[in-house]
Amino acid sequence: MDTQVGTGQATGDNGDAAGMAAAREALNGIEADSPDFCQVFCSPVYDYDAVLWGIRSVVGSDTEVIGCSSSGEFTEAGSKAETVTVGIVASDSMEFFTTLSTGLGADHKRCLFEAVHDLPEPDAPQIDQYPHRAVINLHDGIVSIGDEITKLTEQYLDDDQIPIVGGSAGDDLRLEETHVFCNGQVESDAVALALLASEDPFAVTVNHGHEPISEPMAVTRAEGSTVYELDGRPAFEAWRDAIQTDARESYGIDVDDLDAGSEEFLMLLGRYELGIESEPDADAQSIASRIRDFVASAFISTEGYNIRWPGRTANTDGSLGFTVDIAEGTELRVTHSSKPDQVSAVETAASNAADELGGNAVAGGFVYDCACRAMILGDDFDDAVDAISRSIDAPFAGFETYGEVCSADEDYTGYHNTSAVVFLFPE
Structure with missing residues (x-):
């Protein structure tokens, strides 16, 4: 058998x-x-x-x-x-x-x-x-x-x-x-x-199947699965700016006009997810939680991207909401994937x-x-x-x-x- x-x-x-x-x-x-x-x-x-x-x-x-x-x-x-x-x-x-x-x-x-x-x-x-x-x-x-x-x-x-x-x-x-x-x-x-x-x-x-479309951005303020800041900017604003050109060219959507909870809003959160380029090790996470600084030497590089879906994002200003914790000091790129x-x-x-x-x-x-x-x-x-x-x-x-x-x-x-x-x- x-x-x-x-x-x-x-x-x-x-x-x-x-x-x-x-x-x-x-x-x-x-x-x-x-x-x-x-x-x-x-x-x-x-x-x-x-x-x-x-x-x-x-x-x-x-x-x-x-x-x-x-x-x-x-x-x-x-x-x-x-x-x-x-x-x-x-x-x-x-x-x-x-x-x-x-x-x-x-x-x-x-x-x-x-x-x-x-x-x-x-x-x-x-x-x-x-x-x-x-x-x-x-x-x-x-x-x-x-x-x-x-x-x-x-x-x-x-x-x-x-x-x-x-x-x-x-x-x-x-x-x-x-x-x-x-x-x-x-x-x-x-x-x-x-x-x-x-x-x-x-x-x-x-x-x-996702490919990066942005430069790396460091998570400079986060709590649990909510990311408040990327490179010191409001996280949603940083994500929105990163996808603006591609979303207009690929889907004909002006992201400045997005309504929270709309079909277009949810679709873009699924198409433009965040890829982890590097994460802090355990000691670096402890440091990041205390001083909220990006320390380049604390990162472990990988060739691939672990994708993180910001699907719990509730509004169009401020934070990005994920389904898994994101540590301060994590380095992310915005990515895109088509059907x-x-x-x-x-x-x-x-x-x-x-x-x-x-x-x-x-x-x-x-x-x-x-x-x-x-x-x-x-x-x-x-x-x-x-x-x-x-x-x-x-x-x-x-x-x-x-x-x-x-x-x-x-x-x-x-x-x-x-x-x-x-x-x-x-x-």
């Missing part, structure tokens, strides 16, 4: 029926009667407990299950609204272990520590014969600390050779409450982890992932794709799904996240916005 992947997507009048239908469709794609692993992406229109009951009634109680609420779901067959989407894996060359920990917002360090240490140790007897490992991290998308969650997962695993993939749970862009699942458990304010141990290597890639850029980005990510398998056939995989990319692509989102299919020619399931986790690319830090993460299994 080696490794087989099946996917399913369903809607229904209730959660248990939708869960059962999605799981049955996924099982049709594999030869095994009971899969080893199942990942669930679920619209908040359903009762999550009912969905999990329906899925587990089909896949069986021995299948390890994790998942989360989402802001859009898709498989290789395309995307649909308000679905239950399931990806299952059956393998005689892999082992799967899952865990869930709560209280993420109140004490994220304890929460991540407990979650990671509930997984088998690297030299545990049940996995020591498997040389390749990966961890899926799904976490509450409202707590706005996805970057810290990713860093702590890496730290507590204490093995920088283990790639971490996954994403921040969504809720159809309501930004009210998100949930993660583990076997029969459903929790908000929590993290769910899955450890995958394999005889063969996985493939993990990330790409975003063709976004399709090309995910096609490149998928193609690179297939190439990473070194000629081995692709059994299938999972894709963690940002809700911001879906907003940019709009009705053309299926063009991106088709691009993935062309590149890997295998089943995959994915969801639209509030932030993406991928620690496997040395050009980036481990947490992303408006990016696509592709995670593949060899046959």
Whole structure:
């Protein structure tokens, strides 16, 4: 059998029926009667407990299950609204272990520590014969600390050779409450982890499709996820001036006339996001918080840009609001991405992932794709799904996240916005 992947997507009048239908469709794609692993992406229109009951009634109680609420779901067959989407894996060359920990917002360090240490140790007897490992991290998308969650997962695993993939749970862009699942458990304010141990290597890639259009600007005043000043200027003003010419030429929009909350306002926040060129290290962050100075020697340069979406910006003067904390001293560039850029980005990510398998056939995989990319692509989102299919020619399931986790690319830090993460299994 080696490794087989099946996917399913369903809607229904209730959660248990939708869960059962999605799981049955996924099982049709594999030869095994009971899969080893199942990942669930679920619209908040359903009762999550009912969905999990329906899925587990089909896949069986021995299948390890994790998942989360989402802001859009898709498989290789395309995307649909308000679905239950399931990806299952059956393998005689892999082992799967899952865990869930709560209280993420109140004490994220304890929460991540407990979650990671509930997984088998690297030299545990049940996995020591498997040389390749990966961890899926799904976490509450409202707590706005996805970057810290990713860093702590890496730290507590204490093995920088283990790639971490996954994403921040969504809720159809309501930004009210998100949930993660583990076997029969459903929790908000929590993290769910899955450890995958394999005889063969996985493939993990990330790409975003944004290009810088401004000079670097330093964050000179910030608090949490709100940036008040860039280079000593009001942050929104600095962003507006940076995009003014491009927005007029590309979209015919005069940014001086933007109304907060308008369709054009929200569209531009998604097209012109901020790319992190460099971040202060831990000591520099402490200094920056005290003296609010830009210290060039404190920065760690990277070749790639981690994208940050200013989607919580509420007005057209003053601050920029993000979905993740931005430290004072961070160096940012304004970036831009079009629909063709976004399709090309995910096609490149998928193609690179297939190439990473070194000629081995692709059994299938999972894709963690940002809700911001879906907003940019709009009705053309299926063009991106088709691009993935062309590149890997295998089943995959994915969801639209509030932030993406991928620690496997040395050009980036481990947490992303408006990016696509592709995670593949060899046959």
